[in-house]
Amino acid sequence: MSALSDLIASLGTWNWFIAGVALMALETLVPGVHFLWFGLSAAVVGVLVFLLTAVGLGEALSFPWQLVLFAVISVATVFWVRRFTNAQNVESEDKDLNQxxxxxxxxxxxxxxxxxxxxxxxxxxxxxxxxxxxxxxxxxxxxxxxxxxxxxxxxxx
The missing domain is CATH 2.40.50.140 (Nucleic acid-binding proteins)
Structure with missing residues (x-):
């Protein structure tokens, strides 16, 4: 188990990109437009961690804070997408289509x-x-x- 944790720790920022790609790939296997937004959130966290590391502030965002950032971005993304893609707002020319x-x-x-x-x-x-x-x-x-x-x-x- 220690070899796995060493591997994960050695990947650093790439963990978020790998998680993002894995979640987006999972969306193709389990459709429903849920994992896509979590994958996008993981990619955003990866970009933020990469940028902070590039300017020398990588230590400012420890892994627990990265998880919190991921959770916040995931929730915000899901609510943002739901707001703009609400299926209840779809208008049809044929009001009696399903009746x-x-x-x-x-x-x-x-x-x-x-x-x-x-x-x-x-x-x-x-x-x-x-x-x-x-x-x-x-x-x-x-x-x-x-x-x-x-x-x-x-x-x-």
Whole structure:
């Protein structure tokens, strides 16, 4: 174990670059855009440590402080990225894209199976949908006024 710790200590600043590349490579194996930002943070810490060492202040940032800096930059990076890439802010031209039944509101369709006792089926295109509404015999034209899940609410035209 001492040989491993000697190797890690001998690499110095390169540890951060190696960690950054390893974390970014891990992102390709475990997608989800999480490890990328930690890898970027490790690279930033590596650059800062390299620059401080180049100007003779390398001892000012000991390894425990480097870890703290890495943690702070990682958290800041994650929150910064989340702020600008929030999926909730995505606008779509088709507001009903993921609500298939909402796409049919207002359409006039034909009763396929009698609506009795408030329940029956209507034909929309080539598909049969469950429907609720006033009793209506097969062949009656009805308007879709709403939906409860995949069951249309209909009313006579």
């Amino acid at each position: 298939r039944s909402a796409q049919y509101f207002g359409q006039i369709v034909t009763v396929e199976d009698d609506i009795t006792g408030g329940r029956g089926r209507v034909r929309v295109g080539d598909t049969l949908w469950m429907a609720t509404g006033d009793d209506a015999p097969k062949g009656t034209r009805v308007r879709i006024t709403g939906a409860n899940g995949t069951v249309f609410r209909v009313e006579p035209v």
